[in-house]
Amino acid sequence: MQTASPQPNSPLSKILKWLGWGDYALFSAVVVFALIPVIIGLLSLSDWVVSEWLLNNMPFLRLRLMGRFISLAIVALGIDLIWGYTGLLSLGHGIFFALGGYAFAMYLNLQLPEGQLPDFFPLYGVEQLPLLWQPFHSLPITFLAMLIVPGAIAGLLGYLIFRNRIKGVYFSILTQAALLVFYNFFNGQQKLINGTNGLKTDTQTFFGQLASSDNVQLLFYEFSVVALLLIYLLCRWLTSGRFGRLLVAIRDDETRVRFTGYDPTGFKVLVFGISGAIAGLAGGLYTVQTGIITPSIMDVAFSIEMVIWVAVGGRATLVGAVLGTLLVRLAQSSLSEQFPAVWLFFQGALFLIVVTVLPNGIVGWWQQQGWPLIRNFGRKPKLATFPSLESDPLVQQERQQFTDGAEEESQPKP
Secondary structure, eight states, rough: OOOOOOOOOOOHHHHHHHHHHHHHHHHHHHHHHHHHHHHHHHHHSSSSSHHHHHHHSSOHHHHHHHHHHHHHOOOOHHHIIITTOOOOOSSHHHHHHHHHHHHHHHHHHHHHTTTTTOOOOHTTTOSSSSGGGGGGGGHHHHHHHHHHHHHHHHHHHHHHTTTTTOOOOHHHHHHHHHHHHHHHHTTOOOOOOOOGGOOOOOTTTTEETTTHHHHHHHHHHHHHHHHHHHHHHHHHHHHHHHEEEHHHHHHHHHOOOOHOOHHHHHHHHHHHHHHHHHHHHHHHHHHHHEEEEEGGGGGGHHHHHHHHHHHOOOOOOOOOHHHHHHHHHHHHHHHHHHHHTTTTHHHHHHHHHHHTTTTHHHHHHOOOOOOOHTTTTTTTOOOOOOOOOOTTHHHHHHHHHHHHHHHHHSSSSO
C-alpha cells in the first residue's frame, strides 16, 4: 500500500520546500528542550540508578539556567536579522532588552494586596504609585508593552539615524552612545525604578505562586522554548521572499537599491523596530528566570557579547544565532565552574579562533566547507571542464574549421 505524498501545489508541499536543513535541526532541538522537564519528571518517579544521577547533575536550577540561555538566543535572532541580513551592526540592543525586562518586573512587583506599594517606594518617600506604573497592573498590557515600547523606541532611534543616511561604523557608535545614555538615566531613577538596585522578581508572586518556585520557572522555561520557535519562524519568514532579498540588497549595496527606486530608510527602520521588539520579549523572559533586573543589563560589554554570539554561530543563518548563543553561554557556565581563575582566557581563545579560522561562523563553515567535504568524501573530484567536450560535434566542427583556415593561410599565395 503506497502512502499519499503531498500534492505539488498544496500548502504542505510549499512549507516543506520553504524549510531547510537548519529549520529541521532547530525544530528537533526545540522538541528536545521542551521534553527535558518531562523526562526529568518521569525519571524522578522511577527507581533507576541513572535517574538519580540525572536529578543530581541536572536539577531545576540547571533547567532555569537553560531557560535564560534560550531567552538570550531569542535576542540573538533579532541581532542576526539586522546585522546578518541588513548589515546594521547594533551595539546598543541592551536598551531594548532592558526595557522588556523592566516592563515584566514592574508587573510582578505590583502583584500585591490593594493599596500596598512595592517595598522600595517608602524608602524614598514615595506614597503614591507613579503614573508610569499604573498600566502594569494588567498582564495583557504588560505583554504588549514588552513588545511595543522597545520596538517603538528602536524605530524612533532608527528613524533619526537612517533618515540622515548614517550607516556603518557611525551607526554602531551612535547605538552605543544611546546605550550609555539609557544606562545613566536608569541609574539615576531611584524614586521611579529603584535606581542601581533594580527590581527583584524572585520574591514576587505570579498568579498566587512564588515567581522563583519550580512550577513557575518550569512554565516560563516552556514559554521560552515556544517563543524561540515562533520568533525563529517570524525571522525566517521575513528573510524569505522579496522582503528578505531587499534586506540583503541593502546590506550589499544600499546606493544601488536607491537607484532602483526603493527608499531603504523605511525598510531599515521597520526591521530595526522588529529587532527591538524581539529583544524586549527576550528581556522579559530572561528577567523572570534570573530573579532581578538592574541597569547593569545595559552594560556595553553585554551588548557587544550579543554580537559575538551571532558571529560565533554564523551571520545571516538564523540557526547560527541560536547555536552560537547556546554554545558560548554553556561554555562560559562550564568553564567558570571548572576553571574560575582562567576561564576568561578560554573564552578569549574561542573568539580568536572564530575570527581567524571560522570567519563565517560555525554554520557558515558547515554550509560552505564541512557539508561539501562530507558529501564528496570518497568520490572522485569532478572535472573542471565539460566531460564530453572532446566528443561534442560543434566543438569538432569549429576545430576543423580553424584547422582548415590555418592551412589555407599557411599556403603560399600565387
